Amino acid sequence: MTKSLQTYIDDLYELLPNEVVSVKSEVNPANYDVTAIIKHLDAQKKFPVLIFERPLNLKGEVSDVRLMMNAEITQNKAQVALELPFSMDRAAMGDECLRRESKPVPPVVVSRDEAPVKQVVKLGEDADLRDLPIMRHHYMDGGPYIVMATVARDRETGIYNSSYHRMEIKGPRLASALVTPRHLWKIFKDYEDAGEECPVATVVGHHPAFNIGSAYRGSLNVDEYEICGAYLKEPLRLVPSEAWGDRLLVPADAEVIIEGAFLPGKRLVDGPFGEAPGYLGPQRYHDILHYEVRAITFRRGAIMQSIITPEGDKPWLDLPREAAYLRRAREAVPTVKAVCKAGRHSHFNIFISMKKGTEGDPGRAAAAVLSFDHAKNVFVFDEDIDVYNPSDILWALATRVQPHRQIQIIKDIMKGNELDPSLVDEEAEVRTSCMIVDATRPLGRPFSPVSKCPDDAMERVKLDTFIPQEVLDRIPMDRTSYWA
Amino acid sequence: MGMCAEVRCPQCQQDFVVSPSMLSVVDIKAHCPFCDIYFAPDESPRIVGWNREKAGLGAAGVIRDSM
DSSP: OOOOHHHHHHHHHHHOGGGEEEEEEEEOGGGTHHHHHHHHHHHTTOOOEEEEEEEBOTTSSBOSSEEEEOTTOSHHHHHHHHTOOTTOOHHHHHHHHHHHHTSOOOOEEOOGGGOGGGSEEEEGGGOOGGGSOOBOOSTTOSSOEEOSEEEEEOTTTOOEEEEEOOEEEEETTEEEEEOOTTHHHHHHHHHHHTTOOEEEEEEOSOOHHHHHHTTOOOOTTSOHHHHHHHHHTSOOEEEEETTTEEEEEEETTOSEEEEEEEEEEEEOOBOOEEOTTSSEEOBBOTTEEEEEEEEEEEOTTOEEEOOOOTTSOOTTTTHHHHHHHHHHHHHHOTTEEEEEOOSGGGSSEEEEEEOOSSTTHHHHHHHHHHTSTTOOEEEEEETTSOTTOHHHHHHHHHHSOOHHHHEEEEEEEEEOOTTOTTOSOTTTOOEEEEEEEEESOOSSSOOOOOOOOOHHHHHHOOHHHHSOHHHHHHSOOOOTTSOO | OOSOEEEEOTTTOOEEEEOHHHHTSTTOOEEOTTTOOEEOGGGOSOEESOOTTTTTSOSOSSOOOOO
């Protein structure tokens, strides 16, 4: 069966039945009900997939479309989405991303009759964003927002791009879209410079493997529909859009698709909005595009999603971005073991572990990732450090770093990320300084070994010989010695 | 100057954050996320973190704090 959000929910009920919660009560997503529910669960360290059966739309009526949150919020859910074993660790998941990206899967085009997303088609004035259960996510947000993948096609090459952009709902058929200078910006500018509208569509709900694939970071020459197919492990099924026909193909198995155009020569005021770094991104204008909505299509019984969490943290959705850093670090130093670049603590920080061969390896790996994306601080560790464990990271920083020798500051020559609140002058130039911390042990002199139980003793002594399993099972797991 | 300016809404008197470069656009109207009105920066009773003269827009018509 072709993968969709519906098949993913079926998989969750089979594999993680206690982690799917259907909320039958009415909720008002535009009045922070959904955000508050997620925060209350967070406080209890519970991260179920939430399906809101009776969310209100922006007109205050119970919507025909349901709302789902937390689809890929934890490692085990990302593993279900990507059909990976629960035993696979995060470093291996990064390697798996690179494997899939190296074998893109071309999409296939199907007819409208075969496309579930065409079961309900709203055109022109019938297309009304206010009919959808759209969330206000954070205090001080400028309005209700959709944050899902927006697709567009390069004007010259025809290659498709799929990427995430905050989208504030301004009216029944009007939204704003923040498009910073990356691939979608380049695509839009080509249309704008030619005086043309840029055809776009926003995929408001699909199988999480599609959502994860849309977080891919690579060359503009890579067709991201093919990457989504690689993450889905099957060809992405596409169908002509209502607004643009064959000029813009859209995913046939999506839940909801919003179609329209970015208008040339027009900008809008947008924001504030609680952004991925965990801070409110200020109200903006220059890079906010005018998104004119012309069609909304959806499945009967559709479920829309939002990928943004209350803190802006979406670590498992960002796996492909982490993999992109891993690819770059390994190109410079093949013995790089793992990279952590996903999660709130690593938004502008990159943590690398490697088997160091020469004293210059950490610097090379750090330089390779600093040239990419919005990297600011790079920390390089030996291979025994678990870069996904903050306790390990801080231990190594405390015990393997002499600051005056192993910390390098690069002056503000790099383009910074506009959402980094530590930058000093947005009106002058958005440039950031950078830091490289080499937290690896030196190669050329003795260094105290890590104290540990001898390996042979660990092998020889079997725990259940001394503490019966039934006793072991009664001892509660205590995570107080760990962060997270 | 920083990455954001703090603007007070003339209607509801609540503060919200705005990109300084946005305030420097002639004829721009800020949008209050709390009471949903649009207003020109000159109408705000208080802006912190943005300087109208430095932005090349001439002297301010209202009293402003600046950083």
